[in-house]
Amino acid sequence: MMATKIIPDFSAPVHVDQVGIEEKASRFTKRSIKNESKINGLMLALNMIDLTTLEGKDTQGKVKQLCYKALHLHDTYPGLPTVAAICVYPSMVKTAKIALGDSGVKVASVATAFPSGQSTRDIKLRDTKFAVQNGADEVDMVISRGKFLEGEYNFIFDEIAAIKEACGQARLKVILETGELVTYDKVRKASDIAMYAGADFIKTSTGKISPAATMPVTLVMLEAIRDFYYKTGKKIAMKPAGGISTSKLALHYLVMLNEVLGEDWMNNEWFRFGASSLANDILMQLMKQRTGVYQSANYFSID
Amino acid sequence: MATKKNNTLKLKFDSARKLAPAPESKSGAKIDPQYDLFINGKFEKPASKKYFASINPATEEKLSMIAEANTADVNKAVKAARTAYDKTWKKMPPAERAKYIYRIARMIQERAREFAIIETLDGGKPIRESRDFDIPTAANHFFYYAGWADKLEYAFPNRTTSPLGVAGQIIPWNFPLLMAAWKIAPALACGNTVVLKPAENTSLTALKLAEIIQEADLPPGVVNIITGAGATGAAIVNHPDVNKIAFTGSTDVGKIIQRAIAGTDKKATLELGGKAANIIFDDAPLDQAVEGVINGIFFNQGHVCCAGSRLYVQESVFKEVVRKLKDRLETLIVGDPMDKNTDIGAINSREQLNIINNYIKIGQQEGAEMYQSSADLPKKGFYCRPTIFTNVAQSNRIAQEEIFGPVLAIQSFRTDDEVIEKANNTPYGLSAGVWTDKGSKIFNLTTKLRAGVIWANTFNKFDPTSPFGGYKESGYGREGGLHGLSAYINLV
Numbered sequence: 051m052m053a054t055k056i057i058p059d060f061s062a063p064v065h066v067d068q069v070g071i072e073e074k075a076s077r078f079t080k081r082s083i084k085n086e087s088k089i090n091g092l093m094l095a096l097n098m099i100d101l102t103t104l105e106g107k108d109t110q111g112k113v114k115q116l117c118y119k120a121l122h123l124h125d126t127y128p129g130l131p132t133v134a135a136i137c138v139y140p141s142m143v144k145t146a147k148i149a150l151g152d153s154g155v156k157v158a159s160v161a162t163a164f165p166s167g168q169s170t171r172d173i174k175l176r177d178t179k180f181a182v183q184n185g186a187d188e189v190d191m192v193i194s195r196g197k198f199l200e201g202e203y204n205f206i207f208d209e210i211a212a213i214k215e216a217c218g219q220a221r222l223k224v225i226l227e228t229g230e231l232v233t234y235d236k237v238r239k240a241s242d243i244a245m246y247a248g249a250d251f252i253k254t255s256t257g258k259i260s261p262a263a264t265m266p267v268t269l270v271m272l273e274a275i276r277d278f279y280y281k282t283g284k285k286i287a288m289k290p291a292g293g294i295s296t297s298k299l300a301l302h303y304l305v306m307l308n309e310v311l312g313e314d315w316m317n318n319e320w321f322r323f324g325a326s327s328l329a330n331d332i333l334m335q336l337m338k339q340r341t342g343v344y345q346s347a348n349y350f351s352i353d
Numbered sequence: 354m355a356t357k358k359n360n361t362l363k364l365k366f367d368s369a370r371k372l373a374p375a376p377e378s379k380s381g382a383k384i385d386p387q388y389d390l391f392i393n394g395k396f397e398k399p400a401s402k403k404y405f406a407s408i409n410p411a412t413e414e415k416l417s418m419i420a421e422a423n424t425a426d427v428n429k430a431v432k433a434a435r436t437a438y439d440k441t442w443k444k445m446p447p448a449e450r451a452k453y454i455y456r457i458a459r460m461i462q463e464r465a466r467e468f469a470i471i472e473t474l475d476g477g478k479p480i481r482e483s484r485d486f487d488i489p490t491a492a493n494h495f496f497y498y499a500g501w502a503d504k505l506e507y508a509f510p511n512r513t514t515s516p517l518g519v520a521g522q523i524i525p526w527n528f529p530l531l532m533a534a535w536k537i538a539p540a541l542a543c544g545n546t547v548v549l550k551p552a553e554n555t556s557l558t559a560l561k562l563a564e565i566i567q568e569a570d571l572p573p574g575v576v577n578i579i580t581g582a583g584a585t586g587a588a589i590v591n592h593p594d595v596n597k598i599a600f601t602g603s604t605d606v607g608k609i610i611q612r613a614i615a616g617t618d619k620k621a622t623l624e625l626g627g628k629a630a631n632i633i634f635d636d637a638p639l640d641q642a643v644e645g646v647i648n649g650i651f652f653n654q655g656h657v658c659c660a661g662s663r664l665y666v667q668e669s670v671f672k673e674v675v676r677k678l679k680d681r682l683e684t685l686i687v688g689d690p691m692d693k694n695t696d697i698g699a700i701n702s703r704e705q706l707n708i709i710n711n712y713i714k715i716g717q718q719e720g721a722e723m724y725q726s727s728a729d730l731p732k733k734g735f736y737c738r739p740t741i742f743t744n745v746a747q748s749n750r751i752a753q754e755e756i757f758g759p760v761l762a763i764q765s766f767r768t769d770d771e772v773i774e775k776a777n778n779t780p781y782g783l784s785a786g787v788w789t790d791k792g793s794k795i796f797n798l799t800t801k802l803r804a805g806v807i808w809a810n811t812f813n814k815f816d817p818t819s820p821f822g823g824y825k826e827s828g829y830g831r832e833g834g835l836h837g838l839s840a841y842i843n844l845v
Contacts, residue, residue: 063636063790065636065637065638065639065790066638066640066641067638067641067790067810069641069810069811070638070640070641070642070644070645070810070811071638071640071641073644074640074641074644080481080485080693081372081693081694082372082375082693082694083372083373083375084372084373084374084375085373086373087372087373088373273640276364276680279362279364280362280676283361283362305369308366308368308369309366309369309684311364312364312365312366312368312369313365313366313367313368313369314364314365316368
């Protein structure tokens, strides 16, 4: 039986202990992932990647190449999965959609005046609708951090709800830009607002601000997802983005996911890595596991 | 009857517990088939001619044979300590004493991996804990007290300090090397000599420490390490030429020691049992509090005298905290202590496992509601599932008596005054934990809780600079920090 969704009072204080959360996050990094656990974990991580290009200099040519890479990660290793999605600016959605065809790899588009979010509601809605009309399966919106830090929580809630409506069938990822929220308490509060307002995913960062995703920040958000699930019966997906570039770190994130939300979340419907260079590091590790030796980066196509 | 609500919502953690094995290699440690007594700088055969087996509680396999010291051996050890005290150690310039203690600290660090492996094989604790906690903290104690050796006049300004003489030290099986460090380091820094007896289940790292002490060229007799069971310990306690008894262990044995030394001029510090209260208020960071509770009771399989074995949760968050605890319980990996991923290893001995299982039975008979993790236990060896009890009353035995195992008794409370009264309503007073975001509440509680150590928004944190010890039946005297020095000196 589903519990009723009661919107909580977002002005109430939330409690996350900085020392405790950082200690707990570092505990996951003590897990030693070997042999079949390692290979399974790396394959899964590969399949959870939102392969991303979000640059001013992006062109159709660049996006097409990235889409080809998404479908052919490393053809000398048979049986590899594809990545989960390609993540681009709205103007590149159509190109990506055509390039990916019916491969099953999703097209995610950032929207809502990404990355700063400093624009009007109207423009953000049009930005979102443009992406969806061009075929985006997923929309990565940013919250208005300025308003959030002003304490205008209702504004944030309403904005997310409006964007969600504009998304239609597309799944909505809400980027909190945790590097600008700074404290864990604020990350938790923003997570709660996003989930109650209709987010399908909550996402740490745009990748344009440092620090981007960290394990403690992701842990705070995973715990928010877990509490939301117990309160409402609704599953929310998670996407840490930016700064996850090594296999080892990706495995630590998966250990954390597995121990906080459990095996139902261990797939790319419920977890994504927003990353551009992670894929090749994982490929390198997989080849090492298979052949026993490391190959140089030159053996792996950059996109 | 409680209504059934949200029963379908359950997270699944089976795969989180099933990682590919990641065992630490045993080859990093050398264990001899037989160990003798370390007296006067040499390993000597026991006068008793008897040896007893030390087993690995995770596999029930024999690790080594350990010498059993009888009264004649104890006499010999105390005599060696006395001679070393009179002829060498008390006369040595303090800065010279410090050099030896530093040397021991460094050698423990150099051989940390070997110590960690042996500690885990001999005692059953997870290799993660012996590697990351026991061994480094033991080395830190030697480093810390080495620093004090030539600064006692600053530790006690305007007072004259002198050592006590020969210290008889008896330590438990839960943190074998660490407890040896807690005892030996301040004793040596203050100019005393030592006869130390490790617990009979876990003698190996103390004997490895004896090897280091030998290699460090510590003058013969300054530290003597003799092995054996209760009778050996009694012989040390009753020896007329021992000036100080330092004991860590059960309250029952502590009482026996206190009776034995009554009427003598022996000084004593006793660090005994505990039944610590961990208190969660509704304004606490709940997830971190739950993690602290888990560490508080399941660290070292709950074989910790300051373990947070009673949990008090404010009623408004009671259900949520219990749900979080149950989820967290499911992700604890129970099994081979040598596996780097193991969170809960083997219970130290069959005897202790029986005690714990008996309390689990008592808890159920008392009407408390039990929840255990669904972890599979290894077929061989001594293991116990992490266990929590709800519906516990203050009058239940599982809420009153020290279980010394992975068993948590949870009660609810309504107001601050109520929880202070309940937390203090125990013969013990070793430690407590307070979880709240409100600083003023922390200070209110820490002044009113009768416990030697009170942690706020954390638990089981240890540092050589911080004193540790108990109120009431948890013993007296302090170890660690400046306070730890005063247990080993006369002040004039």
